[in-house]
Amino acid sequence: MAIRLGDTAPDFTAETTEGTLRFHEYLGDSWGILFSHPKDFTPVCTTELGQVAKLKDQFAARNVKVIGLSVDPVDDHHKWAADIEETQGAALNYPLIGDPDRKISDAYDMIHPNANNTLTVRSVFIIGPDKKVKLTLTYPASTGRNFDEILRVVDSLQLTANHSVATPVNWKDGEDVIIAPSVSNEQAAERFPGYQTIKPYLRVTKQPK
Numbered sequence: 001m002a003i004r005l006g007d008t009a010p011d012f013t014a015e016t017t018e019g020t021l022r023f024h025e026y027l028g029d030s031w032g033i034l035f036s037h038p039k040d041f042t043p044v045c046t047t048e049l050g051q052v053a054k055l056k057d058q059f060a061a062r063n064v065k066v067i068g069l070s071v072d073p074v075d076d077h078h079k080w081a082a083d084i085e086e087t088q089g090a091a092l093n094y095p096l097i098g099d100p101d102r103k104i105s106d107a108y109d110m111i112h113p114n115a116n117n118t119l120t121v122r123s124v125f126i127i128g129p130d131k132k133v134k135l136t137l138t139y140p141a142s143t144g145r146n147f148d149e150i151l152r153v154v155d156s157l158q159l160t161a162n163h164s165v166a167t168p169v170n171w172k173d174g175e176d177v178i179i180a181p182s183v184s185n186e187q188a189a190e191r192f193p194g195y196q197t198i199k200p201y202l203r204v205t206k207q208p209k
C-alpha cells in the first residue's frame, strides 16, 4: 500500500551503518528525510550519498535527520563507504539502513516491480516532527536526485508549519511568500503588516524570518 501525504511514517527497527535503531526514536523531535537508493557500488548512488554527506550542515541548520536505505546488507554499505569518501570527498555521516529482507522497503512501497522487482527505486520521504509524511518523491534508478530541491521543500514546509504561509512557483529562500487562505485578512494585517493583495485569494508578503 502506497504511503500518502499526511500518513504516519511507518516505524521500524533497522540494522544500519551506525548500529541498530528504531526509526521514530532516531528522529526524536527533528524533521526527517528517509531516502532509498537502488544498489551499493553503483555510480549514480555513489554521487548521491556523497552529496548528502556534504550537506550535513544544511540539514542540521533545519533540524533535519537524514537516513538512507537499500536492500543491500550493512556489511556492503561499510565496504562501499570507503569508495564514497575516496571519490566524492565526503565520508558518510548519517546512517544507511541495510534491508536485505525488504521489510522496510515493502512498508514504504520502495520496490516498484514493473521498474525492477528486486531493487528499491529512488524514493524520498520528508517526515515532520509529528511523524507525518509531508512529501513523497520517486525517481528512476538512472536519474540522480537534486538534494538542493529537497532542501528547498524542507524550507517551504517549515515556513508553512511555523508561519501559515505557502510558497509560489519556483520560490527560493528569501523571496516573497503567499499567505495561506486559512488566514483571514484581519489576522494577515496583524501577522504580516504591509502585505499585498493581488487578488482576494492571492496575498503576498515578505518571507517571515
Ligand code: BEZ
Residues within 6 Å of the ligand: 038, 039, 042, 043, 044, 045, 046, 141, 142
Ligand atoms: C546507479 O546508481 O548508478 C544505478 C543503480 C541501479 C541501476 C542503475 C543505476
